[in-house]
Amino acid sequence: MKQIRTVIVDDEGRIRRGIERMVRSLGEEWDIAGIFSDGLEVYEAVINQSISFDLLISDIRMPEMDGLTLNKKLKSHLSFLTIFISGYDDFEYLQTALRDGAVNYILKPIDKEQFQIQMYEVKRKIQKVQEEKQEWVIMQEKAAQLEYTKQVQLLGEMTWKEDKDIAFFDWTRQFPNGRYQLIHISIDQFFSQTKEFSPEEWNRWSQAIETILAETVEANMRIHQIHSWWWRGSTFSYWLLLHLEEEGEMDDFLELSRLFAEELRGTIQKITPFTASVAIGNEFKDLSLFSIMKNDLLTLLQFRIIQGGNRVFEVEMIEQLKAQKSKGISSAIQRSTEQVITSFMQGEKDDLLKALQVFFREVETLPSPVMINEVVHYLIIGIVGYWIENEGYNENPDLLTDALNSTKNAPNFVQLKDQVKLWILDVMDNMAGLKKEQHNPIQVAKEWIKNNLGDNISIKKIAQQVYMNPNYFCDYFKNQTGETILDYVTSARLEKAKELLEKTDLKIYDIALAVGYQDTKYFSRLFKQWLGKTPSQFREHYFKLAIDK
Structure with missing residues (x-):
């Protein structure tokens, strides 16, 4: 069990010292976090020095800040239990203290045996709180691990997929907003070395490389508070997605990626019989660009044809x-x-x-x-x-x-x-x-989307209509309209679906296909998520209103 951190506050020195001796006599599981002569001292220590504790033992009447005020003010900053020390004439104060959540009170003069009984009860309650907190932490960790596993699975699936319709990017909503950077690691000359090792040796080296990757990611990203996901690609290749909060002030995001890539490349060369090439992409904010960034990195790695392997490749190197x-x-x-x-x-x-x-x-x-x-x-x-x-x-x-x-x-x-x-x-x-002069690229993009709702709509295709880089276009669209291109396409498709539900007798399956959704179940789930009703419920409600009129 963790030690129970205790704060003692009383304006009488003799009583403070007595309480301290009695707390220390209870055993090593009790720790004195601080001893104070007034409530104001405790409050300032919590605010300015960020001290924390599990138990507050406080006198009720003190000159600068009384115990009741102290307890009430600290409850907005910390979670702790309270025992008040009081005289016989403080009954009204004690009633207020109990209403404010005090565990109990001890009357002066303090009886040692009674004090031990009270502290035993407090210990039992604190232990229960600590156990509940620990259980909650474990549950949160398990939930976070499950969420992380799901996210890695989604990223892995998208690594293998080619340029897909924008509807497939609804998975991006499961990731936080912020700044992203994608990195691809590929072992050099893998196929030329396949005859040198047995399958068992290949398996051992594969595990060794994954260990190197995991440890290098952990060591670098924890220090800089950067979230990351890594997963396997094709044989002896790996992907890493880095995430920095939107409000993060790290201007050297790319520089950190460079240092990480160089460290990883060097470690693989030092520990294994292989060399590795690493491709670093541009920073991006919209995960709908994932497939484009993936292709970007695969293209960069083709420069091994020209420059050889065992290198870190960046987009900027093309200009150089x-x-x-x-x-x-x-x-x-x-x-x-x-x-x-x-x-x-x-x-x-x-x-x-x-x-x-x-x-x-x-x-x-x-x-x-x-x-x-x-x-x-x-x-x-x-x-x-x-x-x-x-x-x-x-x-x-x-x-x-x-x-x-x-x-x-x-x-x-x-x-x-x-x-x-x-x-x-x-x-x-x-x-x-x-x-060419674009009178209104946003309008051009919207018109093209509305005219192609039933076709495969990808960000690359939309950006091509206005002659923009996909990454730049996504930022430009959101800055100009206040919504992401994914949200706009989804909204346009569902509006068209509403129109078809109201004005035609087409089956739900046919309407889904007409607005670009091959999976009818997914279409129905998305329709309800956005509009509050399934397509069938929406159509039934519409015709009921029409009849009532």
Whole structure:
């Protein structure tokens, strides 16, 4: 059992010392948290020094602040039991004390045996309170662990899913508001090492890496009061989601992620026979962007093709790579590359196609596929770098992924040329779209949503209609409208569902499909959650009102 912290307050020194001796004689389970000569001293110690206690033994009448006032004022700050010391002529005071929650009172002069009996009763009550508190803490911990497990399961499911309809992001409501950052950890050259270890050895190393991850997360995040979730991805890859409260004042959120990533990478290299690469995404506030951020990190890890593994990759590195001149690239290829980028920047499609012809003629003379990949990647990085610099948005992860996949999967040089050319033309079209005047991007987005309620609506698709980066668009939409894009889409779909329930005899299943919900049970549950009635109840209520009129 925890020690019972006791505060003694009496304006007579002889009585204070006597009470102290009697409390200490009760055994080691009793602890004196403080001894005071007046109620005001105790109150100031609680307010200014944050002292806490389980039991207050106080005289009733004291000059600066009496015991009744002290007890009443402290009850708004602390939870404790009270025993009052009083004289025979304090009966009215004692009645007030008992009404204010005092455990009991002891009359002066204090009888030692009576005092011990009273304190035994107090100990029993305090022990019961402590046990109840402990049970509550255990229950809260179990509930928090269950909630955490559910959240990790949701995050794991979303890691495997591709770009989904926004309706699937209702799960984000189970997470707190605030600032988020996603990190992806992947073991390098896993497949090339599969023959070196037995299945038992692989299992041991897998457990070792998970232990390293768990301990590194625990050590770093607890210090900085950052909440985190981590889970397994594909074989020998892991994900970590960090969360900081909205009002958090930590400006170096990204810097903490960098330090954590470097520590984790170094520890894995030191303790295991593997190296690991870590990708760090941009900070975001809307968890509906999770899939986009996930794809962002998977794209970053493809830079292992260019730079090798055992590194920490960040979105900012694309701009830095763009400025680097590859030692393996000739001056002629550098010039042709710059000409392609210049034509791209000017938006001249004919000039761009001519520059690409020159570029690929130079590339075709290279002696190895490795050098061809390097040169094409150099061009791609230059294009993406201009996209970032000119428009001020983060790189489009899908465009970059498509380009890197072109070089990785193209079966021959002719197809490689075609795929790279199509990718660059696609980026140019997007650039042209970005430069168009948008009279009201919010209105454009809303109109598109209303016209596509029954289709697969994703944040990426909506953002594409107004030529905005998805992360930027989510913040912009909420700042302009006061609601999240998820809430708006849900509201628009349910309003349309109400209209169909009122004006048609379509079945609930057909209405659900018409407004974008494949799962009728989920649609009905969401409808009731938002509107207070199930679709069937809503339709029945509507027609009843119509008949009554």
